[in-house]
Amino acid sequence: MKTFEFIRPADSAAAIATAAQAKTAQQGADVRFLAGGTTLIDLMKLKVETPALLLDINRLPLDKIETNADGGLKIGATVRNSDLANHPAVERDYAVLSQAILAGASAQLRNMATTAGNLLQRTRCPYYRDTAMPCNKREPGTGCPAITGSNRTLAVLGTSEHCIATNPSDMCVALAALEATIHVEGSKGSRAVPTADFHLLPGNTPHRETVLEPGDLITHVTLPAPVTGSKQVYLKLRDRASYEFALASAAVVITVAGQNVSRARIALGGVGTKPWRSPEAEAALVGQPANEANFRKAAEAAMRDAKPQSHNGFKIELARRCLAHALQMAAR
Numbered sequence: 001m002k003t004f005e006f007i008r009p010a011d012s013a014a015a016i017a018t019a020a021q022a023k024t025a026q027q028g029a030d031v032r033f034l035a036g037g038t039t040l041i042d043l044m045k046l047k048v049e050t051p052a053l054l055l056d057i058n059r060l061p062l063d064k065i066e067t068n069a070d071g072g073l074k075i076g077a078t079v080r081n082s083d084l085a086n087h088p089a090v091e092r093d094y095a096v097l098s099q100a101i102l103a104g105a106s107a108q109l110r111n112m113a114t115t116a117g118n119l120l121q122r123t124r125c126p127y128y129r130d131t132a133m134p135c136n137k138r139e140p141g142t143g144c145p146a147i148t149g150s151n152r153t154l155a156v157l158g159t160s161e162h163c164i165a166t167n168p169s170d171m172c173v174a175l176a177a178l179e180a181t182i183h184v185e186g187s188k189g190s191r192a193v194p195t196a197d198f199h200l201l202p203g204n205t206p207h208r209e210t211v212l213e214p215g216d217l218i219t220h221v222t223l224p225a226p227v228t229g230s231k232q233v234y235l236k237l238r239d240r241a242s243y244e245f246a247l248a249s250a251a252v253v254i255t256v257a258g259q260n261v262s263r264a265r266i267a268l269g270g271v272g273t274k275p276w277r278s279p280e281a282e283a284a285l286v287g288q289p290a291n292e293a294n295f296r297k298a299a300e301a302a303m304r305d306a307k308p309q310s311h312n313g314f315k316i317e318l319a320r321r322c323l324a325h326a327l328q329m330a331a332r
């Protein structure tokens with residue numbers, strides 16, 4: 001059995017310097033940060049990830065939730081999902097985020113899982129998690145058996161001929177609708193990445209899921225100041241009521257002025273290869289009366305480019321209904 005080393009870096013600089021020696025920050029990285037471990041340790045048990053060195057970042061001072069000078073929120077990378085979902089400012093001003101996190105996993109998992117770890121959780125595609133099978137994401141160039149195989153839970157938006165894996169995160173869908181920014185510190189300094197640019201489409205490099213480079217440590221996530229009067233809903237549809245990933249989900253943040261939608265931010269989960277912001281649905285809604293017919297039109301627009309596989313065509317109508325219903329709940 002392959003062994004690994006485990007160390008606790010004294011500070012962020014030491015963690016970054018050590019991780020920067022890795023060949024990649026993506027699939028197969030030989031040095032990995034360890035946060036809650038609920039993704040990484042799982043994948044190590046399955047031998048899908050086999051790092052030589054784990055850097056435990058749990059003692060770094062990255063576990064605070066603070067209000068920013070601009071009225072927004074700063075969420076540390078190691079803030080636990082439970083603490084974030086139940087924080088009074090999140091419940092009050094960013095309800096869609098609280099709802100999305102609480103719709104995911106289980107209470108025990110949320111107590112361990114962290115903000116950064118959630119951003120970097122891996123797909124639940126069954127072939128990715130089975131080292132006896134080929135998989136372009138796990139071993140580039142070996143093929144994608146999901147395209148002709150078991151793909152009921154996989155993506156219909158943003159797919160390529162090399163990978164159709166769904167991004168499984170609920171939290172990231174809410175962050176997309178809230179237009180969050182992800183803050184990264186690396187060996188070349190720090191940078192801020194809008195959520196929309198953080199995850200990559202699979203294209204012909206499905207093993208590369210994010211813009212992270214070796215040594216890059218996510219330090220925190222920021223949310224813009226809350227939009228006064230916005231109505232927020234996260235709706236998740238799945239095979240069972242709890243402890244299950246989304247088949248389709250929708251995060252909506254809308255403002256209704258008079259009869260009309262004056263602002264809309266919409267993202268979908270369970271259907272995209274990355275957390276799926278839908279400018280098409282937003283454009284279809286803004287300026288229109290907030291009614292069932294227009295919610296349906298927005299949902300049609302959101303799924304216009306969807307590409308079904310052999311077993312997941314049902315997701316297209318499911319996602320439409322999910323979004324239309326979420327909009328109705330928000331507008332109520």
Ligand SMILES: Cc1cc2nc3c(=O)[nH]c(=O)nc-3n(C[C@H](O)[C@H](O)[C@H](O)COP(=O)(O)OP(=O)(O)OC[C@H]3O[C@@H](n4cnc5c(N)ncnc54)[C@H](O)[C@@H]3O)c2cc1C
Nearest residue numbers: 035036037038039040104105113114116117118120170218
């Ligand atoms: C049974 C089960 C059910 C689940 N159900 C759901 C669900 O319904 N919805 C949902 O959204 N999620 C679900 N999850 C996933 C869960 O939310 C993630 O496993 C969790 O959020 C990962 O966080 P973590 O802190 O444990 O990450 P870890 O496992 O510690 O890390 C994950 C990855 O992130 C990297 N990393 C961690 N912190 C940083 C950092 N600061 N900078 C750079 N890289 C970093 C690690 O190196 C690793 O590659 C489920 C998980 C399980 C096991």
Ligand code: SF4
Nearest residue numbers: 125127135144163164
């Ligand atoms: S969909 Fe992606 S993760 Fe799943 S088998 Fe194909 S390449 Fe691998």
